[in-house]
Amino acid sequence: MEHGSAAPAEDGSPAYLDTSLSFEERAADIVSRMTLEEKAWQMYDKSPAIERLGIPEYNWWNEALHGVARAGEATVFPQAIGLAATWDEDLMFEVATTISDEGRAKYHYLLAEDDHPMYGGLTFWTPNINIFRDPRWGRGQETYGEDPFLTGRMAINFVSGMQGDDEKYWKTVTTVKHYAVHSGPEPSRHRDDYRPTTTDLWETYLTAFKMAFDETDVASVMCAYNAVNGQPACGSDLLMVELLRGELGFDGYVVSDCGAIGDFYYDYAHDYVETRAEAAADSVKHGTDLNCGDGQGNKMDALPEAVEKGLITEAEIDTAVTRLYTARMKLGMFDDPANVPGTDIPYSEVASAENLALSAKAARASLVLLKNDGILPLAEGTKVAVIGPNADNEMTILANYHGVPTAPVTSLEGITAKIGAENVTYSPGSTIAGDVYTNYSAVPASVFFHKGADGELEPGLKAAYYIDPKRSGKPVKEQIDPNIDFYWHRAPTTDGLNDEFGASWEGVLVPEADGAYRFEVSRWAEATINGEKINDATLDLKAGEQYAIKFELTFESGWTRDGLEKFAHLNWVDTSRDLEAEAMAAADAADVILFFGGIDANLEGEEMSVEIDGFLGGDRTHMKMPAPQEALIKKLHATGKPVVLVNFSGSAMALNWENENLPAIVQAFYPGEKTGDAIAELLWGEFSPSGRLPVTFYTSLDGIPAFDDYTMQNRTYKYYTGEPLYPFGYGLSYTSFEYSDLVLPEAPNGAEPMEVSVTVTNTGDMAGREVVQLYLQHAEKANVSVPNVELVSFDVVDLAPGASETLSFTLTPESLGYYSEDGALVAPTGTATLSAGGGQPGYFDGAVSETVSFAGE
The missing domain is CATH 2.60.40.10 (Immunoglobulins)
Structure with missing residues (x-):
């Protein structure tokens, strides 16, 4: 028997496999058998195997914000802010239960092939229950809005649905985040220090967390990047010790936001301590059990050094690792699958017809009718012009933290299917903002060729697929592919679910029309035309001319490995088209103009590189409709034809002119993969809209405190003293x-x-x-x-x-x-x-x- 381990069971098996013991006892036993170095590495999100103890590798990082995310195909539900707009606790519970069904099915599908990938586990880092206190925050779309009570109730039902109702085992783990004073700005989140008043802390920032702790068995908490009252959130005396582990009574495990422990000592962040060892020790002593790493890897590997220097004791480390293994035990990871609920959920549950129908139901419930002068519902036989950069934009379906939809329906597709192509004209009309286009499409097969044996052009590109992601050695497969537009469920080289590979495509591009073509190249890839790199580049191309094209894909492991989402795309958009003229022509043929505008998750989101008018680093700098869209809407309005606005955004928009001049406005948020069906059904009156705003729509930012000021005065409906454009809780109906x-x-x-x-x-x-x-x-x-x-x-x-x-x-x-x-x-x-x-x-x-x-x- 190893030093410190518990007595074996009567059959000689170790105590941690004895199901008659409590999960906590079993966890303590398995931890007692580890060396200090092994414990430190089990406190990393990419936990390695310990073969002598029968412990497989495990990646703790998974996402399920509005469907299982980043793990390939899954049912994509409305974004969290849209789910909040339903104000429906039972529906939220049903959605979360379905997500956990798909999560379990995916986990066991991978396990059957001995795969333990990133985004393949049962520990989901969701829901985001921060308060959407400021409309500029790009990640506000991930929350349940600005009200702590609404947020708490939605969180309770999400956690309950995800973790299940078995008396012994958890179906999945949920992680409420980001504890607890965290809601932007994104660009400075690694260095900011927020100092809320005690009353604001309890009235606003802690409420939803407390509700979740009081009414569910929520398994996990994620601590935030920013500092609170001068201490990093993951090392805060107040948040982590006095409140979380003390007054709030939370006894689960805590995971850091990804890179937050590094922020303790990085000189560009908090620079709070000097060394890696000090950061690791300080975070663990404050109750952080698991380090989600960053590009600089694990931080907890410095814990043995910290013990040697007297910064922390091994007993304190044992407490943290025991919490982690208690969670793994409660998930049934060390027990006979036959005794663990959920292990028999088949992979066919993923994106099943029933689940897609639930997504459609949630989409319908999430839509908010903001204005209607009687034009809606539209009459049967109405000919419509579908115009706007969000009419056929898949990002309005996906939002952020999303899976791969199996049956996505854009607004254009939904309307066309409902009333027939003969009754629809279409144009994107403008960019979505600045020079950001949404009407990219796959470069079609009709323009790709390769030279045959006789030197003549033949259709398609020469493709080569390699085991080595760097494409060394001999390819395992060579073929002619029509174009570059792939999503692989399994690696095209080994047929593995999570295998690395490389690929290349070479040939000739022959455009069918002159144009200034901007190219969009998928992640992990690089493309050239005539030797010139075209990733995000714009080239003037001539019809009929031949251009040598090469596309190389390097699909390899990394700290942000997307192993379960294997894409290769080469898309383009002709920026020389006169989109406005096309829109006006489309409007001429219609009785009613349906304008699909707003923003998308390529403009607002988590720590992004976007910096154009209205947007900075994932956040927003104003709430106005982007200028290109506003100008187009006014020109369409000037035709005298009624213009109905369907606005997509994960945050509030100052639709001031639109509210004053347009007959109808629908706020769609990001409604999930059945977006187009739900919107078409609403516009033609198949159901009465019932969505309600989970946030205040202001007329401007005037009077709202600075973004990095965490006072609640004059913020949200609870404290705002001005007159909103549309108040929190607002929404119209087709009935009364x-x-x-x-x-x-x-x-x-x-x-x-x-x-x-x-x-x-x-x-x-x-x-x-x-x-x-x-x-x-x-x-x-x-x-x-x-x-x-x-x-x-x-x-x-x-x-x-x-x-x-x-x-x-x-x-x-x-x-x-x-x-x-x-x-x-x-x-x-x-x-x-x-x-x-x-x-x-x-x-x-x-x-x-x-x-x-x-x-x-």
């Missing part, structure tokens, strides 16, 4: 609802849950889903962090015309009360107004309200 009989107790004690009920009636002519929202407004504010108005509960109800239903709610003491300046929850006293309706009080005509007089203690 009235509220009545709001019942609440007399003189309730705000320190205890409060039961209320309200009756909702569909007073319109169409069946519809209503999002019922309850808000509280205190007559007097005890301090500046008491909200002006606050969401305290919500639900959804489906009603036929004329039907009524009475809904009951339990309002929690946390929702009813407020936080004092020292962070203590204070029960309300005095009077407040409780309102029930389809939106915030003052923005919904059918709402009802009652005065609440709290008895107090």
